[in-house]
Amino acid sequence: MEEDINEQENNENGDKPYDLTGIRSITGDNNGFLEQLISVFISSISADLQSLNEKAKLGDWKQVSTIAHKIKSPLSQFGIDAGGVIGNLENQDGFNADELHLFTERLNALLNDVIYHLKQEFPGND
Numbered sequence: 001m002e003e004d005i006n007e008q009e010n011n012e013n014g015d016k017p018y019d020l021t022g023i024r025s026i027t028g029d030n031n032g033f034l035e036q037l038i039s040v041f042i043s044s045i046s047a048d049l050q051s052l053n054e055k056a057k058l059g060d061w062k063q064v065s066t067i068a069h070k071i072k073s074p075l076s077q078f079g080i081d082a083g084g085v086i087g088n089l090e091n092q093d094g095f096n097a098d099e100l101h102l103f104t105e106r107l108n109a110l111l112n113d114v115i116y117h118l119k120q121e122f123p124g125n126d
Contacts, residue, residue, distance in 0.1 A: 016121075017114045019079025039125050041074060042115055049111050052089075056104045059097060064104070065090050080114055082107065 020034075027034040048071050055063040068089035075082055085106045088095060095103070119125050 016117050017080060017110060018117065022077055022079060035122055035124055038118055038122050041078060042118055042125050045071060045074065045111055046115065049108065053104065053108065056101060061092055061097070061100060064100070065092055068107075078114070080110070082110060085110070 023037055024034065027037065048067055052064055052067040052071075055061075055067065068086050072082075072086050072090065075086065083106075085103045088103045089100065089107065092100060
């Protein structure tokens with residue numbers, strides 16, 4: 001029975017595109033601080049993603065690289081596995097514009113999913 005409960009918890013966490021374990025270790029039992037960090041994360045990632053999309057649309061891949069580098073650390077802190085997409089956008093070695101646009105679309109899908117789930121879990125961040 002205990003095994004079933006642990007398996008269920010893992011499955012529920014497995015459905016989320018992030019892992020807040022690291023962030024919770026920083027905030028401890030302070031839920032207000034946790035929600036504040038989540039709010040800042042959502043706001044900054046949303047703005048950075050919008051900027052990344054604008055630069056990608058213009059074909060300004062150097063700026064896309066800079067933005068990808070900027071968001072790499074926060075994604076890691078929130079336990080978000082960008083599946084190499086961030087690294088590909090950051091380094092861009094051997095990729096053409098079509099491939100870089102595809103990586104941008106994948107990053108958009110991932111981060112929009114993250115933001116959606118965070119807002120569901122923490123409704124005060126709409």
